[in-house]
Amino acid sequence: MMSPLSVWESLSCFHSAEMAQKYLKKCYQKISLNEADVQSYNNCYPFIYYLEQGELYFKQALATPLSIQPILLFYGYIHLIKACILTIDPFYPQNTSVLAHGVTSRKRKKQQYSFLKDEIKIQKNGLLSHFAKEMFHVKHLEAEKYQMGELLSQIPEMDDTFKLIFNKRTHIPLSLNGKILSFPDEILHHYHMSEERLHQFLKEKTENKVDVQDGQLSLQDSVYGEIPPIRLNNKTSQYSLSCDRTQAYTLPEPIIHYLLLYNLSMIARYETEWWSELLKSNSSDDYPIIKNFLYLSLEKPPALIKNYLLSNL
Structure with a gap:
C-alpha cells in the first residue's frame, strides 16, 4: 500500500501558489468558466490551505490514540474534500447549507448495539450531497440509509x-x-x-x-x-x-469513507461509554473491524483525493 508520506509528497506539488493557480485555471477552463483567471487567483490560497490543514489532521491521527483517531481523520478528510470541491465549484461555499455534514446517525440502543448494523441517513443539504453531486455526479441521495456493514464490504482492502x-x-x-x-x-x-x-x-x-x-x-x-x-x-x-450487490454497490469510494468516518467520529464524540468499553475490553467483532478500518483510513482517503486531483492533470 502507498505510504502516507508518499501521498503527501505527491500532494505537496500543489502547495505553491503559482502551481495551484495554474492547476485551478485549467480546471475552470474545463468547465468553461469565463472568469477562470480571476477565480483561480482568488481560490489558490484557500485550495492550498485546505490541503495543508487536511494533511496536518491526518499526520496527527497517525500519532494519536485510537480513541480519538476517528475525529481527526474525519475532519482531515473534510478539508481534503473541500480542496477537491474548489476544482469544480469555483464559488464554493455559496451558502451555509453546504457547510453542514449532510448526514445523521440514528440514536443508538444501549443493549445489543452492533456497529455493522448501525445506519446513517443522508440529508438533503450539506457537504456530502454537494461533493457527491459536484465531484461524482451522484444525485438523489436524500433520505437514503446505509448500514455500516454494507459500506465496509465495498472497500476492497477490508x-x-x-x-x-x-x-x-x-x-x-x-x-x-x-x-x-x-x-x-x-x-x-x-x-x-x-x-x-x-x-x-x-x-x-x-x-x-x-x-x-x-x-x-x-x-x-x-x-x-x-x-x-x-x-x-x-x-x-x-x-x-x-461480492455484495447492496445499496452501496455503485457508490464512489470517497463517499463510502466519508459516511464511515462521519459515524465513527460521532461515536467517538457522543457515545463515549460504548466506545471506551469497546476499546478497553475488545468485547466484540466490532473492535478488529473498526481498528482495521481506521488503520486503512490513515492512507486510503488521502490516496483517493490524490487520484482525484491528479486525474484533472
Missing part, C-alpha cells in the same frame, strides 16, 4: 478482515492486461451471469467508463483509479469486484 472474522469474501480480484480486464469463473458463478451478460452489466453500472469490444472488457483511457463497482485495492494494486 476483504481480508471479513474473511478472517466472518469467513466471508467481499471482493474477487480481477486481472488487468494492458487495458483488458479479465474475470475468474468464480465471479460468473457468484453473479449467475454469462461472461457476455457480465460485461454488459458492468458497462451499464460504470456508466460506460468501461468498453466492450470483441467480447472483451477494457478500461477507457480517461479512467484514473476506481470505477465503481470495480474498485482499486491500494494494498495489492489490483482491481476487484464486490
